[in-house]
Amino acid sequence: MWVTQNNVGLLDIEGQRGPGLDSGANMLRPMTLLGPLAEGASGGPQLSLDSEDAHVPRGHEKESGTASLSPLSGYIQAEHQQAGLFSLTPALEDPQKKRRKKCGACVPCLQKENCGTCGNCLNRQTGKQICKMRKCVQLTKRKNDSEVRVE
């Protein structure tokens, strides 16, 4: 149990994980590519694919109602994955597109309430941005600031 996920100053801005130490890191599930006709016999009653809460922060997840599927569906999905037709979980494997989280320690991050008057506050429904007074200074800078001196 990895300390849950991190809470980034929502209610506890204390245990500041050092910058660089990500939350959990990438832990791909050791799925053993099991086919529909793989295994079959067996005496073991339990067949747990995941040890515990395989909470791999997956990306999309279109469609639902995938509650009870035939083992075939799983097989097909796995095949597609390895075929690289699509990458289920875009992030995680590409640290490049992994979303950053607020540092939780800068002044803006410590702000507890929205100012209610900035552009973002007044534009929340359409803009979907955090209050300007609360925007983490780290997230303010672009991820790869390879600036080539413009001006």
Add this chain to the structure above:
DNA sequence: AGAAACGTTAAT
């Protein structure tokens, strides 16, 4: 360059 819109991800 900055603001707005939008799609999408991560947490409830």
Add this chain to the structure above:
DNA sequence: ATTAACGTTTCT
């Protein structure tokens, strides 16, 4: 399912 807000694109 809902909500918050990052990242990218589009507009000014």
